[in-house]
Amino acid sequence: MQAGCSRQQINTNDVVHLSHKNECMAYPYQLTSLEQYKADYKKSVEDPEGFWSGVAEHFQWRKKWDTVLNWNFKEPKVEWFAGAKLNITENCIDRHLATLGEKPAIIWEPNNPEERVRVVTYNRLHKRVCQVAQMLKNNGVKKGDRVCIYMGMVPELAYAVLGCARIGAIHSVIFGGFSAQSIADRLDDAKAEYIITCDGAYRGGKDIPLKSVIDDALIGNKTVKKVIVYTRTRTPVSMIKGRDIWWEDEMDIAEDQVEKNGVVTFPAEEMDAEDPLFILYTSGSTGKPKGVVHSSAGYMVWTTYTFVNVFQYKPGAIHFCTADIGWITGHSYIVYGPLCAGATSMMFEGIPTWPDAGRFWDIIDKHKVNILYTAPTAIRSLMSFGLEPLQGKDLSSLTTLGTVGEPINEEAWHWYDENIGKKKCPIVDTWWQTETGGCLISNFAGITPAKPSWATLPMPGVQPVLVDEKGEEVTEKDEHGITKGNLCIKAPWPSILRTTYGDHERCRTNYFATYENLYFTGDGALRDEQGNYRITGRVDDVLNVSGHRIGTAEVENAINMHAGVVESAVVGYPHDVKGQGIYAYVIYNGHHGDDNLRRQDILLTVTRIIGPIAKPDKIQFVSGLPKTRSGKIMRRILRKIAEGETENLGDTTTLLDPGVVDEIKNGKL
Ligand code: WTA
Numbered sequence: 001m002q003a004g005c006s007r008q009q010i011n012t013n014d015v016v017h018l019s020h021k022n023e024c025m026a027y028p029y030q031l032t033s034l035e036q037y038k039a040d041y042k043k044s045v046e047d048p049e050g051f052w053s054g055v056a057e058h059f060q061w062r063k064k065w066d067t068v069l070n071w072n073f074k075e076p077k078v079e080w081f082a083g084a085k086l087n088i089t090e091n092c093i094d095r096h097l098a099t100l101g102e103k104p105a106i107i108w109e110p111n112n113p114e115e116r117v118r119v120v121t122y123n124r125l126h127k128r129v130c131q132v133a134q135m136l137k138n139n140g141v142k143k144g145d146r147v148c149i150y151m152g153m154v155p156e157l158a159y160a161v162l163g164c165a166r167i168g169a170i171h172s173v174i175f176g177g178f179s180a181q182s183i184a185d186r187l188d189d190a191k192a193e194y195i196i197t198c199d200g201a202y203r204g205g206k207d208i209p210l211k212s213v214i215d216d217a218l219i220g221n222k223t224v225k226k227v228i229v230y231t232r233t234r235t236p237v238s239m240i241k242g243r244d245i246w247w248e249d250e251m252d253i254a255e256d257q258v259e260k261n262g263v264v265t266f267p268a269e270e271m272d273a274e275d276p277l278f279i280l281y282t283s284g285s286t287g288k289p290k291g292v293v294h295s296s297a298g299y300m301v302w303t304t305y306t307f308v309n310v311f312q313y314k315p316g317a318i319h320f321c322t323a324d325i326g327w328i329t330g331h332s333y334i335v336y337g338p339l340c341a342g343a344t345s346m347m348f349e350g351i352p353t354w355p356d357a358g359r360f361w362d363i364i365d366k367h368k369v370n371i372l373y374t375a376p377t378a379i380r381s382l383m384s385f386g387l388e389p390l391q392g393k394d395l396s397s398l399t400t401l402g403t404v405g406e407p408i409n410e411e412a413w414h415w416y417d418e419n420i421g422k423k424k425c426p427i428v429d430t431w432w433q434t435e436t437g438g439c440l441i442s443n444f445a446g447i448t449p450a451k452p453s454w455a456t457l458p459m460p461g462v463q464p465v466l467v468d469e470k471g472e473e474v475t476e477k478d479e480h481g482i483t484k485g486n487l488c489i490k491a492p493w494p495s496i497l498r499t500t501y502g503d504h505e506r507c508r509t510n511y512f513a514t515y516e517n518l519y520f521t522g523d524g525a526l527r528d529e530q531g532n533y534r535i536t537g538r539v540d541d542v543l544n545v546s547g548h549r550i551g552t553a554e555v556e557n558a559i560n561m562h563a564g565v566v567e568s569a570v571v572g573y574p575h576d577v578k579g580q581g582i583y584a585y586v587i588y589n590g591h592h593g594d595d596n597l598r599r600q601d602i603l604l605t606v607t608r609i610i611g612p613i614a615k616p617d618k619i620q621f622v623s624g625l626p627k628t629r630s631g632k633i634m635r636r637i638l639r640k641i642a643e644g645e646t647e648n649l650g651d652t653t654t655l656l657d658p659g660v661v662d663e664i665k666n667g668k669l
Helices: 012-017 020-025 034-046 048-056 088-092 094-100 122-138 155-167 180-190 210-217 247-258 297-310 328-340 359-367 376-383 410-420 504-512 552-560 595-609 635-642 659-666
Strands: 067-072 077-082 104-109 118-121 146-150 170-173 194-198 201-203 206-208 226-230 244-246 276-282 290-295 318-321 344-348 371-374 400-404 427-430 464-467 483-489 519-527 533-538 542-545 548-551 565-575 579-588 618-621
Touching: 034 048, 048 067, 048 077, 048 297, 077 297, 088 094, 088 155, 088 297, 088 328, 094 122, 104 122, 104 155, 104 359, 118 122, 122 155, 122 247, 146 155, 146 180, 146 210, 155 170, 155 276, 155 328, 170 180, 180 210, 180 276, 180 290, 180 595, 194 210, 210 226, 226 247, 244 247, 276 328, 290 297, 290 504, 297 328, 318 328, 318 359, 328 344, 344 359, 359 371, 376 410, 376 579, 400 410, 410 427, 464 519, 504 519, 533 542, 542 552, 542 565, 542 579, 548 552, 552 565, 552 579, 552 595, 565 635, 579 595, 579 635, 595 618, 635 659
Parallel strands: 104 344, 146 170, 146 194, 170 276, 194 226, 226 244, 318 344, 318 371, 371 400, 400 427, 579 618
Antiparallel strands: 067 077, 104 118, 201 206, 276 290, 464 483, 483 519, 519 533, 542 548, 565 579
């Protein structure tokens, strides 16, 4: 399958011996030309089993698969590499040790630039992950148990994730910005029995008391048996006897168990290809986040394949994905994909604007970063500081840039291209979702053409289709040759979600029931005559605020928890930096304070129920909401008003009380 490489296919174990001339040999499945992309794409559609088993050959299996793919989207049921046995950590770590043992797996840049950088070699990572696995075992964790991880961006977070995978426990990482209530809901849904957390986390000038948030989340919880606490900020914490234990103490005990005469071992649990690897909660159009479940083998193959191809990773390069491991981007492109490829992954604890807006550029200069993968929101925010923060920063090590999480506007794309990539670095615009596990539509750096603000072409194995409201495939083009529709995918790729935890029916209705025999993404898209896709944004009631997915129903539920609130309706509106802002229309019936104080009360309530990321940017008090006679809120009208549209609000004759629209228009913030 490797048209550009004539030498016999080799395992990634050999990467370190390769000179740059033969670098395509490092990953036999790395595409090297547009022609090869086209040929591989064709093959992947005509013979997915042949294509993906060819890629999977280059991973380490305890036992190979019996069948490559079984699927139907009706139930849905998807199995890739069924019958195979493996452990993903043997692929991420053990198989690299002979050749890459002393090479950096993770380079960690602390929040405070004065603090020491930590370089974690593959040998060190192996030892730490074995220790974590042993520590978990010592505390009763078994294969299939759910472990919730709520930590800052410290290397120990990566060890914790991989330690779970090593003993076959299912990790559920929760982003550090979620509130106690959100954690409590997720613990409950996953019936998690173990938590790994930190005393606190540093983020810019803030010290976030993570353990204390966990303590609040655990009030009334009956399933959690142990809480392991890693010391990062030395914030005072309350440690409950019999439940709370220190990471450092437990890791010391585990160290003596896993290391004998300088040799480190902790036998990895043998996992079935389809055993769940992790749960990651994400927002949908209902009020309650869903626990997206990914499996071991398919997820491994996909994240590694896409990492190597999209970014065109070359052995020895430093890959800097700025996401938090609490989101899917961090799971797939800080931890699993890069480590499986034997890459060096940068991990950054802080934020792009602290101590100043030059922090990313300092990190790139200091560590000679080659690949920068970040969110359009971060680019727009850094753009607003002008070029001054770039003064004196050497960015010449960069070869590749990437974006993820939300549509990138052309202005931000060109700023990134000119000022960061100096017009020499291809920019990959990667479209994907928590549910897809890894990139589905993106250009391949320097291999397939980029088109500003277009995600461009599907990965091999991905068959996008645009449909209308009824699910009919749309093929008509407008006068510019553009086709427009709701984005669906026709057939499974290896890392498609397998279920939503504890509720398979929910998975079916959410993703596979809107349109028969199709996976529905929830996004709208355009396609040009060359087959490039441009994602235009969500077509369901999901917002994308700074690249974070937030359900409008979730925010409404949180607002409605406030004692004075009768009802609310939440919509998105265009925001210069965040992409989308949150606009809330609220009917308020309390007597407490003035509008300003009420707004602050509501913001505090949302922060308590979901977390600061879901705080509305604007709250407008109204006396009624536009509803149909059947009581359904007409969000279309609210959305238009929030966007500043006052004229063409569409048909309002079906409204119960059309007068309310004028009042809302007049009171617009
Ligand atoms: C949006 C993040 C435009 C999209 C990996 C999707 C994008 C949602 C892009 C998933 C992109 C992601 N261009 N929109 N390149 N990438 N999105 O689950 O609306 O946090 O459905 O996964 O982000 O967000 P999630």
